[in-house]
Amino acid sequence: MRRRLIALAAALLGGAAPVADAPRWDAPGAGNPLLPGYFADPSIVREGSRWYIFATIDPWGDDRLGLWTSDNGRDWRFSMPEWPTKQAATSPTSGDAKVWAPSVVKAANSRWYMYVSVGSEVWVGTAPSPAGPWRDANGGKPLVKRDFAPAYHMIDAEAFVDDDGQAYLYWGSGLNWVNGHCFVVRLKPDMVTFDGTPRDVTPQGYFEAPFMVKAGGRYLLTYSDGNTTKDTYKVRYAVGTTPFGPFTEGANSPILETQRDRDIVSPGHHAIFRSGDQSYILYHRQALPWPQTGEAVLRQVAVDPIDLRGDGTIARVTPGHGGPVAGFAAHRTRGLTWRAGRNTAGTPNSPAKAADDNYATLWRAPSTGGGMLVADLGRRQRVARSLVRPEFATRPYRFAVDASDDGRRWKPVATAATRSGSPIAIDHAVTARYLRLRTAEPGAGVWEWTILP
Structure with missing residues (x-):
């Protein structure tokens, strides 16, 4: 209880304290979801001091992939790689499925390779760095045809x-x-050519999303089972002595699944990575609150510790809402302290949710028109820039910013302009006590509004 009160008090003052494991999904300062928005099927790599997360864009894919980059593991910036695109990665055998499920690795030749699903086929690209530039690596043909x-x-x-x-x-x-079935093939040093014939190595309870990891001298094939659009999705694993198996499901599998009492719904399609001395599982799960309204499938990316044991088994994962990652910053950049002003959209979507340092909660403008967020900085001071993290990083938004000394008389300091991305940076060098973020877009959502001096 004391921890919840401390976190709540910090949020009301404009900056949420980092929480070791937030007791509720909507608790101020919760570290999960890791990313602001709806993304799935994450792949994470590190080059130098920079982290990269490649992911499917929800709902249900896009014509391009999402790429998030961060130098501290907490403040992430959105972009989209130049390859693949639905148009560029299409063959005579392709289906209509979008761009899904990237896997990015560094090969022995020091180049980076991406294996990605487009049109229900597997394509491969290469780049000198995770930052790109990414290019097709197989002559404009799928590596695995539909x-x-x-x-x-x-x-x-x-x-x-x-x-x-x-x-x-x-x-x-x-x-x-x-x-479904799981196939595996050895790759030649070019990372494109098959070295032998693909083998069927399907373990028990396999549906999709295989991810191989090695521990205790054994090969642990982790994978997803169930339906990602419902609450049955989960992560299982099977153990083998070679990359080709045969694989026997672990006695304690599944290791990650829906936990309604913790508001964890349908976790799966994961990647396992290491930071410091600890291993972590990065995965998607259903956006909250659950069940969702409408037909769109909206998932979010979360991260939790995972224990790869020396005996070649994996401990069950305890999923949470705020666990820190070794090597990541303790908290996100919070900016200036501000108190939320009046609520124009009803209690469930109050302006305070745009200042609670939690990517599971957002403020939403009324569905019948635009809306506004009012930030009280407590005293008159210089404010140079706003960082707005909108609900959908790929969609265009029009935000304007006004300033005031008394909260009654306002002057525009940043005119409305069409912008997309996350965060959206809005410059407005002014000295004031109050700022007002305005949008004319009905239902526009904001995860967080960070105000910088």
Whole structure:
């Protein structure tokens, strides 16, 4: 109770305290979701001091991928790689499915490779850095065609580079929410050519999203089972002595699944990475509150510790809403302290939610017109810039900013302009006590509004 009161008090003062594991999904300062927005199927890598997360854009894919970059693991900036695109990665055998499920790895040749699903086929690209520039690596052809195994989806490819530098590619998903098959092939040093014939290594309870990890000298094939649009999605694992198996499901599998009492719904399609001395699982789960309204499938990316044991097993994951990651900053950049002003959209979407340092909660403008957020800085002071994290990083928004000394008489300091991305930066060098963020867009949502001096 004391921890909740401290976090709540911090939020009311305009900056939420970092929470070791927020007791509720809507608690101020919660670290999960990690990213502001709706994304799925994450792949995470690090080059130098910078982290990169490649992900599917929800709802249900886009014509491009989402890329989030961060130098501290907490403040993330959105962009979209130049490759792949739905138009560029299309073949005579492609279906109409969007761009999904990237897997990015660094090969023994020091180049980076991306294996990605487009049109229910697997494509491969390469770049000198995770930042790009990304280019097709297979002559404009899919690496795995849709008709390779027509009874299953040819998606969710994941590359695994063994300790000796040898690379393998795993892929495969089911159709119509019926469990699928998992295929694996050894890759030649060019990371594109198959070295041998793909093998079927499907473990028990496999649906999709294979991810290979090695621990205790054993090969642990982790994967998803269930329906990601409902509350049945989960992560299982199976153990083998070679990258080709045979794989036997772990005695304590599944290791990550829906926990209604913790507001964790349908976690899966993950990546496992290491930071410091600890391993973590990065995955998507259903956006809250659950169940969602409407037909769109909206998922968010979360991260939790995972224990890869020395005996070649994996401990069950305890998913949460705020656990810190070793090497990540303790909290996000909060900017100036501000108190939320009047509520124009009803209690569930109060302006305070745009200042609670939580990417699961947002302020939303009324559905019948635009709205405004009023920030009281407590005293008159210089305010140079706003960072606005909108609900959808890929959609255009028109925000304007006004300033006031008394909260009654306002002057415009940043005119409305069409912008997209996350965060959206709005410059407004002015000295004032109050700022007002305005939008004329009905239903526009804001995860966080950060005001910088």
